[in-house]
Amino acid sequence: KIGGLPVSSLITGIVLTGTNPGFYVWWMTIGIALIVGATDFGLSGILLFAVVHWLCDLAYYEFLSMATFKSRKWWTQKVQRIVFSSCASMLIGFGVWFVYQAFV
CATH class of the missing domain: 1.20.5 (Single alpha-helices involved in coiled-coils or other helix-helix interfaces)
Structure with missing residues (x-):
């Protein structure tokens, strides 16, 4: 709860990402370089980059979640x-x- 109001994990994630300066620094440096490289392959390169990037994020956060849960002891x-x-x-x-x- 924030201020007595229930907050979903999705909203919490959006707010924390949006207020994290590292998110913007990453996209203004490394992210933009990756996108520029993907444009060499046209629209399919950009779409492939987006899908692979999101899947890597998902795999990374799944790994972190499981590792955190299993390593509590x-x-x-x-x-x-x-x-x-x-x-x-x-x-x-x-x-x-x-x-x-x-x-x-």
Whole structure:
């Protein structure tokens, strides 16, 4: 509930996606590059890109849901800290790599 009103998971997902600045940054950088590449194949390339992108999102979120559900018994503060630190390190690594690629 938000403000005492019931909210569906669909509406929650839309609101959280719409307010996530990372969503817009991704589409203005990587997403636009993928779409431009797909246009080389015409309308069918763009449609194929959209379908594959959505299916990859679905598979990714299904995997996360199942992994989260199955890992509840061993998910401790220490494990969480290790996972979050690993993810942060990878994001920093990708950021450095993208900046490097922009100037090479």
